[in-house]
Amino acid sequence: MVERRIELTKEAWKTCTDKPSAKLMVTLEEASPGDLIVIVGEEDFAPSSMVMRIVSRWPSEIVDFDSDGYSYTLKVRRL
Amino acid sequence: MDCRVVRQDFPELMVRGVAYLDSAASSLKPRSVMEAMMAFMERSYANVHRGVYSISMEASRAYEEAHEIVARFINARSWDEVVFVKNTTEALQLLALTLAFNNVIGRGDEIIVTEADHHSNILPWVRVARMVGARVKLLPVDGNGIPRWELLEEMVGERTRVVAFGHASNVTGYVSDARRVARIAHSVGALVAVDGAQSVPHMKVDVRDLEIDFLAFSGHKMLGPTGIGVLWGRRDLLENLEPPLGGGGTVKRVRLGEEGVSVEWDELPWRFEAGTPPIVEAVGLAEAVRYLEKLGMENVESHERRLTEYTLKRLEELGGEIRVLGPRDPKVKLGIVAFNVGNIDPSMVGLWLDQHGVAVRTGLHCAHILHDRLGAPHGSVRASFYIYNCPEDVDRLADSIEELLKTIA
Numbered sequence: 001m002v003e004r005r006i007e008l009t010k011e012a013w014k015t016c017t018d019k020p021s022a023k024l025m026v027t028l029e030e031a032s033p034g035d036l037i038v039i040v041g042e043e044d045f046a047p048s049s050m051v052m053r054i055v056s057r058w059p060s061e062i063v064d065f066d067s068d069g070y071s072y073t074l075k076v077r078r079l
Numbered sequence: 080m081d082c083r084v085v086r087q088d089f090p091e092l093m094v095r096g097v098a099y100l101d102s103a104a105s106s107l108k109p110r111s112v113m114e115a116m117m118a119f120m121e122r123s124y125a126n127v128h129r130g131v132y133s134i135s136m137e138a139s140r141a142y143e144e145a146h147e148i149v150a151r152f153i154n155a156r157s158w159d160e161v162v163f164v165k166n167t168t169e170a171l172q173l174l175a176l177t178l179a180f181n182n183v184i185g186r187g188d189e190i191i192v193t194e195a196d197h198h199s200n201i202l203p204w205v206r207v208a209r210m211v212g213a214r215v216k217l218l219p220v221d222g223n224g225i226p227r228w229e230l231l232e233e234m235v236g237e238r239t240r241v242v243a244f245g246h247a248s249n250v251t252g253y254v255s256d257a258r259r260v261a262r263i264a265h266s267v268g269a270l271v272a273v274d275g276a277q278s279v280p281h282m283k284v285d286v287r288d289l290e291i292d293f294l295a296f297s298g299h300k301m302l303g304p305t306g307i308g309v310l311w312g313r314r315d316l317l318e319n320l321e322p323p324l325g326g327g328g329t330v331k332r333v334r335l336g337e338e339g340v341s342v343e344w345d346e347l348p349w350r351f352e353a354g355t356p357p358i359v360e361a362v363g364l365a366e367a368v369r370y371l372e373k374l375g376m377e378n379v380e381s382h383e384r385r386l387t388e389y390t391l392k393r394l395e396e397l398g399g400e401i402r403v404l405g406p407r408d409p410k411v412k413l414g415i416v417a418f419n420v421g422n423i424d425p426s427m428v429g430l431w432l433d434q435h436g437v438a439v440r441t442g443l444h445c446a447h448i449l450h451d452r453l454g455a456p457h458g459s460v461r462a463s464f465y466i467y468n469c470p471e472d473v474d475r476l477a478d479s480i481e482e483l484l485k486t487i488a
Contacts, residue, residue: 008424008427010424010457013424013457019424019426019441019442020424020426020427021424021426021427021429021430021441022426024430025430044421044422044423045422045423045424045427046423046424046427047423047486047487049486049487050423050427050431050483050486050487051427053431053486054427054430054431054434057434
């Protein structure tokens with residue numbers, strides 16, 4: 001099992017080619033069954049409800065969600 | 080023009096069933112363009128202007144005819160004013176280098192571009208200016224990202240050599256009054272170069288009517304293949320310029336004499352088309368032009384304006400979370416609508432839309448300065464339209480955004 005970490009934050013958005021959304025899609029696409037994907041995001045930049053809906057398009061389950069209302073950590077296991 | 084009939088000519092739409100709203104990046108290709116290229120490769124392909132055998136002559140004729148068709152499309156004075164290059168970016172690079180190479184732009188001279196321009200019309204001039212010791216001045220934009228052309232008369236002067244600008248913005252879709260700009264630039268003896276990447280595919284562009292000197296555009300944004308673009312220039316200007324790129328196909332004769340290698344440059348446009356040119360791509364572009372001419376550019380433009388108007392209306396109905404960048408008056412813009420959903424990363428919105436069968440461009444669209452000026456440093460979501468888009472595509476876009484707003488509420 002591999003743990004993969006993605007940041008969906010303004011800080012992570014460095015250049016016009018380094019898109020967090022592309023990393024999210026590629027990570028979900030390339031993850032093997034059992035891999036844990038840890039998504040750290042900001043609600044105004046990448047709302048967690050939106051990210052959960054996007055993630056649900058891949059075979060996956062949410063194993064943990066922690067939020068302070070501004071930042072959140074979402075743990076997803078790829079099935 | 081019936082978009083539902085037009086759509087039938089685009090196999091990718093039939094196969095993928097997607098709402099393709101990214102034609103400002105690259106258009107889809109009609110079946111006739113693919114067939115023309117395939118037929119040429121199957122029957123008539125050879126290098127051009129190099130052989131006397133019949134197939135090479137046939138290929139040369141097709142390649143020359145493509146110049147004629149493109150010249151007619153933009154109302155050029157003659158076919159040899161049309162230079163085939165790789166794309167708009169390369170066309171503008173070639174132009175900037177040519178003007179510097181021939182000392183049209185030199186130390187202390189000034190080049191004017193705008194803050195609204197695509198990098199393809201900023202970076203070539205910035206680099207050439209650095210190379211020769213000239214200076215690039217950027218005409219500012221207003222709060223809607225519209226170039227403040229009313230300031231141009233104050234900006235131009237006796238050192239202004241070139242005024243280069245995007246005819247239609249690839250972010251806001253705003254169409255600048257090229258003739259007005261040309262007249263101001265010409266009043267001080269400056270040349271006028273127009274980036275037509277977003278205008279030529281979508282509206283009638285008549286180089287003589289606009290009174291411009293140079294025009295650059297890409298084949299792949301106007302139903303043609305990738306790998307071919309156009310640099311058009313006034314014949315009286317081009318024929319007095321030496322090409323910065325030398326090589327096969329550019330010369331009449333090269334001699335070695337006591338003073339070294341001497342070159343006799345070929346006629347226009349060949350002297351500017353160094354190396355084996357994009358032959359098959361030219362055949363494809365010619366077919367693309369024929370397709371657009373059959374539809375009529377006035378019909379293309381009015382169709383896209385209707386879609387733009389409808390898009391603006393649908394997005395406005397979604398409420399204040401949607402911020403459209405640029406003017407909201409469809410009469411002053413072409414079929415491009417860039418927007419943001421609150422502060423959400425545009426590329427996340429793009430991913431959301433992809434999952435709802437809508438293809439849009441997200442990010443800074445190679446217009447970083449303009450996005451900074453518009454207060455959108457992380458970019459925008461851009462929907463752009465073409466002949467094969469119908470109101471249903473706009474509905475799918477707006478419905479998907481509405482669903483997103485409900486999800487994050």
